[in-house]
Amino acid sequence: MTIFGPNDTLCAFILDEWTKDVPKAVVDAAEDIARRYGDSVEGVLFYGSCLRTGEIEEKILDFYVIVKSYRDAYSGLFLAAANKILPPNVFYHEMDVAGITIRSKYAVLSREDLHKRSLPTCLNVSVWARFCQPCKLLLSKNEETTRQIAGDVGQTVLTMLSKTLPQVQPGAGSREVWVAAFENTYASELRSERSGKGLEIYLLDQDRYDRLSPIAFDILGHSIDPVELKHQPARWPVVKNRLGWFARRINGKLVSFLRLIKASMTFDGGIDYLAWKIKRHSGVEIEIKDWMRRHQIIAGLTLFWSSRKKGAFK
Template identity: 45%
Template sequence: MTGTAVKEHLPSEALTDLVAAQLATPAHPVVSAFAGRVAQRYGAAAEAVLFYGSALRTGDLSGTLLDFYVLVDGYRHAYGSTGLAIANRLIPPNVFYAEETIEGVTYRAKYAVLSTAHFCQLASPACFNVSVWARFAQPSMLVWVREGRPDLIRTVANAVAQAPATLLRAARPMLPASSTIRDLWVAAFALTYGSELRAEKKGKGLELFDLAPDYYLAITAPALRAAGIPATVAGDQVQLPTATGTQRLIGSVAWSLRSLQGKLLSALRLIKATATFTGGIDYLAWKITRHSGVTVEIKPWHRRHPIIGGLFLFRDLKRKGAIR
């Protein structure tokens, strides 16, 4: 394959087109039906629903929760509640639980709510925190769009296309000058996993790449181009200019700050989710046990006082090393 030289900041139309094609991948009928029902909960405020996460990667729809992002036109319109609207703006996103019975089978999901404008901002280089752009650097699907709003398809594609470019731009000083595409993304995802409270074991980035290698092989060159990173991509090899000592120092400080900020925000989101997420404290225990192998004991008083219980549970899990 001829090498693709990436020498200047170029328009990301090529990247947006690739991401748009991924977003347009037909979803399983269960996923589409579930997404439509979740969108109905927000009536005229709902604009689009994205499907992402482990169920998309593995195709397992019943053994885990489906993961959705619901995009709305505004928080007050979506909730009719000042409290939820303020919480969604200050500590985004709000996360909720949903169950739907489809063709006699009960499926479960968690879904996050963001306004479309807020999602665009959180996926862009304007956002220091990794939460949105780390997730949407991975493959996702646009599984529901408000009828009569075809413009939303391109709006969402442009927003999602920012995510892989933002990730590579942020990771750039910490990446090796010469690597395979696989190692490039594994290293980049390792940085993001270290910037949130995560129960997953080390090596998650490798799993992410190996479940969708064609996607990452396709988007690497245009994502680097969109990020303004000079690079040469030839086959599965990537060559970047060697980062200077100053660049690496600045990058190291930035990722240390992201880790502090990200873990604080993760803790705040978990505490908030105990109030917005039906059975949230039980879900938290299930997920942590599933990913870390650490058994989590939920006591009756945790359920009676979920926010205080969540704080004590968080402390205990940190001590046990279940979350990092």
């Protein structure tokens, strides 16, 4: 399988995005989280709806804490092993900033796993589906680390699009490709999103994706000029691509389920958070009882099946 390395133009695009400011409370939260992991922290990636909108009150910030290794990040073997076997580990954090409670959800991922999971050889979509979208690197260890992580983020863009192009019509433009890409990746996770989410995500940052697409298309050899389109793609690559997405859906749903169960052990208030998340994205109301908070693994299984029956997961 060909792995397209990000070129200087793509890295420059990512690095330019990272020059934009974020609210001080976001940096404060990232710094407080990073202190838990000491010198193992290589950088903190901020992403998600709060990055796009700039709204943080009554919201939950989303971070990925990138660490040198899991053994360096944790004092105990259990969390290090859990992070290695089924990355990432997910935790909850909150702090008071100027009288406002800032809540965050953060995942811990090693530099090695960030790199491996940005490549097209990675079956699971979670890393390259998230970081092909806007993100912001905070608290980078040094300039070299910044460029390396920018390279991995650039690679997520190429992976996302290279896995989508065989499914779209020759000459498809930015909108068609990105919407198809997001629809595919949302279908490959246990998401509680309504249909049409792919178009919604694209429209939220349309200008950004339309500026990014020509750079990525050039690297991938995708033309939108009808004059250059001499033939339809061969049938076997299209079939192979569809089989690949079928495998990603199976992998993604299984891994997402296992991560939910693991999060119930590592995430303070994890059961309550999962219920809130499901309601926010699907409208499905989940009642959390006291016994669920005491037995979170069993509760995680119960919550999964009950919410699935109500249509929260696809």
